[in-house]
Amino acid sequence: MSASFTLPAPAKLNRMLHIVGRRDDGYHELQTLFQIVDISDQLTLTLRDDGDITLATPVNGVAHDDNLMVRAARLLQRSAGTAQGAIPRAMPGATLTIEKKLPMGGGLGGGSSNAATVLLGLNKLWQLGLSATALAKLGLQLGADVPVFIYGHSAWAEGIGEKLTSVTLDTPWFVIIHPKVSVSTPLIFQDPELTRDSRPITMARALQGGASEWRNDCEAIVKKRYPLVAEALDWLAQYAPVRLTGTGACLFATFESEQTARTVAELAGQRWPTWVARGLNTSPLQDALGC
Numbered sequence: 164m165s166a167s168f169t170l171p172a173p174a175k176l177n178r179m180l181h182i183v184g185r186r187d188d189g190y191h192e193l194q195t196l197f198q199i200v201d202i203s204d205q206l207t208l209t210l211r212d213d214g215d216i217t218l219a220t221p222v223n224g225v226a227h228d229d230n231l232m233v234r235a236a237r238l239l240q241r242s243a244g245t246a247q248g249a250i251p252r253a254m255p256g257a258t259l260t261i262e263k264k265l266p267m268g269g270g271l272g273g274g275s276s277n278a279a280t281v282l283l284g285l286n287k288l289w290q291l292g293l294s295a296t297a298l299a300k301l302g303l304q305l306g307a308d309v310p311v312f313i314y315g316h317s318a319w320a321e322g323i324g325e326k327l328t329s330v331t332l333d334t335p336w337f338v339i340i341h342p343k344v345s346v347s348t349p350l351i352f353q354d355p356e357l358t359r360d361s362r363p364i365t366m367a368r369a370l371q372g373g374a375s376e377w378r379n380d381c382e383a384i385v386k387k388r389y390p391l392v393a394e395a396l397d398w399l400a401q402y403a404p405v406r407l408t409g410t411g412a413c414l415f416a417t418f419e420s421e422q423t424a425r426t427v428a429e430l431a432g433q434r435w436p437t438w439v440a441r442g443l444n445t446s447p448l449q450d451a452l453g454c
């Protein structure tokens with residue numbers, strides 16, 4: 164058994180996002196198209212036999228025990244160590260490291276993706292043999308976006324993002340920019356002016372409509388409350404259609420040509436942190452794990 168894995172934790176974009184209702188617990192019912200893209204954090208998971216879970220590379224602004232990587236590892240350890248019907252057993256541990264490239268809290272799902280990579284990677288490193296369904300169920304306790312990274316495929320999502328159906332999307336080039344402001348997800352969802360009554364549509368309708376009909380219901384409120392997002396969006400929209408991902412703050416513009424994307428990215432890069440990414444239909448994580 165290999166004692167160490169180095170694995171990617173890719174970003175996602177919400178190509179469209181409709182808010183179709185609000186549950187009694189305050190969470191919102193969404194309809195969204197998730198697409199994984201080819202920019203990633205890099206994680207290394209190394210087996211240790213003393214049962215400890217340690218993140219050896221601190222992430223700025225996140226306490227060790229709150230880090231989604233540590234929480235994912237401990238959740239898996241607890242759950243596998245006390246599986247129903249099995250004799251409780253001593254579990255191995257792991258040392259985790261991360262090379263963080265994705266911005267935090269920007270709507271690219273980096274934290275959720277880190278957690279998914281830890282769950283899938285440790286499932287293999289610890290030889291637990293848990294199914295993707297079991298891992299996605301565990302992951303959902305950590306964040307609404309974890310399951311899509313566990314399944315590792317473009318997906319139509321409903322509920323709070325956990326009811327997933329695999330789809331195949333176009334794979335354009337994206338210029339992603341971070342407007343250098345942090346958007347609070349809870350504040351956006353609490354905003355009295357947020358559109359939360361979009362009419363539910365079918366997945367077929369969403370796919371038929373294509374990118375020209377896709378929108379993000381959070382976009383108007385995020386633009387209104389965060390002028391820096393509005394400014395960046397208006398700038399990028401000169402070059403190509405632009406959308407907010409998740410609750411932001413990151414924005415993405417869609418291009419058919421890599422060269423045009425790189426030219427616009429060079430201009431954007433003079434003002435904002437900028438990435439060029441290709442849309443994917445399968446995750447590089449599943450490729451690395453040989454799933």
Ligand SMILES: C[C@@](CO)(OP(=O)(O)O)[C@H](O)COP(=O)(O)OP(=O)(O)OC[C@H]1O[C@@H](n2ccc(N)nc2=O)[C@H](O)[C@@H]1O
Binds near residue numbers: 177189306307408410
């Ligand atoms: C809306 C999305 C779309 O991808 O936005 P991004 O976070 O990616 O920007 C996500 O599903 C977000 O998922 P995640 O960031 O994990 O959110 P959570 O930590 O579960 O929730 C943060 C807070 O946002 C609100 N919330 C979140 C998701 C949801 N469907 N309805 C909500 O009302 C709740 O107030 C919750 O306490």
Ligand SMILES: Nc1ncnc2c1ncn2[C@@H]1O[C@H](COP(=O)(O)OP(=O)(O)O)[C@@H](O)[C@H]1O
Binds near residue numbers: 224271
């Ligand atoms: N390993 C991690 N990477 C990123 N964020 C993390 C991590 N662990 C905990 N967090 C927390 O989760 C929040 C959401 O992070 P992230 O998933 O990157 O953003 P978003 O949900 O907007 O796409 C961060 O603001 C941070 O406080």
